[in-house]
Amino acid sequence: MLLSKYFIPVLKEAPREAEIVSHKLMLRAGMIKQQSAGIYSWLPLGLKVMRKVEQIVREEQDRAGAVEILMPTIQSADLWRESGRYEDYGKEMLRITDRHERDMLFGPTNEEMVTDIFRTHVRSYKDLPLNLYHIQWKFRDEVRPRFGVMRGREFLMKDAYSFDLDEASSRAAYYRMFVSYLRTFDRLGVKAIPMRADTGPIGGDLSHEFLILADTGESEVFCHADYMKLDVPGAGVDYDDDGLIQSIVEDWTKSYARTDEMHEEALWSNVDAAQQMNARGIEVGHIFHFGQKYSEPMGAKVTGPDGKDVPVYMGSYGIGPSRVVAALIEAGHDDNGIIWPASVAPFDVGLINLRSGDERTDGACASLYDQLTNAGFDVLYDDTDSRAGGKFALADLIGLPWQLIIGPRGLDNGEVELKNRSTGERESLNNEAAINKLMTWQSETKARFGG
């Protein structure tokens, strides 16, 4: 992509309303534009990152056996009356009336709707287990939206819903999603720790929040240092092996990990003081098991092997890709801007022409651009006639993993300069060596994050 033909409306100064670093940087890097309180347009750079997040989430859902569908944003109030939540949900639900005076709503979540799909089409235990997910915009009319897309009213959400014949198999479905989340966040390039969450009226131990650790995180977390070195299951993990999956979950839940809301000082004091980690985190995923809460009132039943009808056992599993984008910035930035994980960076390489219009640098850049593009790199070529300083500042701001810098001075020595955004290291190399270095990185990145 040529920067001159792209659209990155950067701001030198962040608008006053932006408070936290991710919001400021998203506005400055031209990723989003606020349209109303808690409602944002996604501009090319922001959209590109969000799509990558979405795709990783999708691949890991598919791998774990979930099946993608797409449910609408607008729902009929009737379904919600069946579950009783139309009255219960309160003002967070945006209610709409259509031209026929029918009560509609902008979906804040989809339990009712997916249960309706299930009950219409599934009758037998032989069709289970089933896990349906979709990635769709949700709307919750928060009293106080804030922190940009971190806490917007409209947000993108992956929500999966599992259906099982009984408690035990439902628990196995929950474990599969748990493991899938470990893999998802690992591929997103962040450390996310599952923490015991409030299960509400249902009780039990089947609800976890996944928190990305970031100094600027909203919640205080307490966890055992063991979590820093636990292995994340590889791409080959066998989701059909219930025993294996359960053992992975056990490894990831046996040590203490709680947010301040669930924190229990008595249990915490049992953790060796040297192993106590008091950090901050951002909630990016939440999974829970709710049994027959919706299947019962909504009549979502299947016939079991004994010929009896039973309401299915369900769980739901959410990840907010729009929020994840902001959380990744909270977890990865410096004074100059964003530092994207390799797996979601909007481009792999920023190719910087320090003197656009100069025959030599133009030629060298055009050639490198072609070579890199042909080698499978997504390259953003800054071919504009801005000055060097401005180009460096832009490249640092938008946080691409690599900057390949071509100027007359280097060309005199037959060299280009390669800068690593996260370490800040720069080195002068000839073209071939620079491309080789990038290709090595590319294959390592694929091996690490490609899934």
Place this chain on the structure above:
RNA sequence: CGGGGCAUGGCGCAGUCUGGUAGCGCACCUGGUUUGGGACCAGGGGGUCGCAAGUUCGAAUCUUGCUGCCCCGACCA
């Protein structure tokens, strides 16, 4: 929903107290000189000062009402 704050060109701000018809930096346009970490000179375009009433000879400025946005708290992916 309680408490607080803000609203002046695309962004950041001054001007409001003490009323006299709008200004600065950045960005943008033109020309020139420049060109390896946000250049310089000259010229230029762009704002019914959030909206509506009122006071006044005259309102960005005073009064009243409304709207929008932000922050703290309670609530949440």
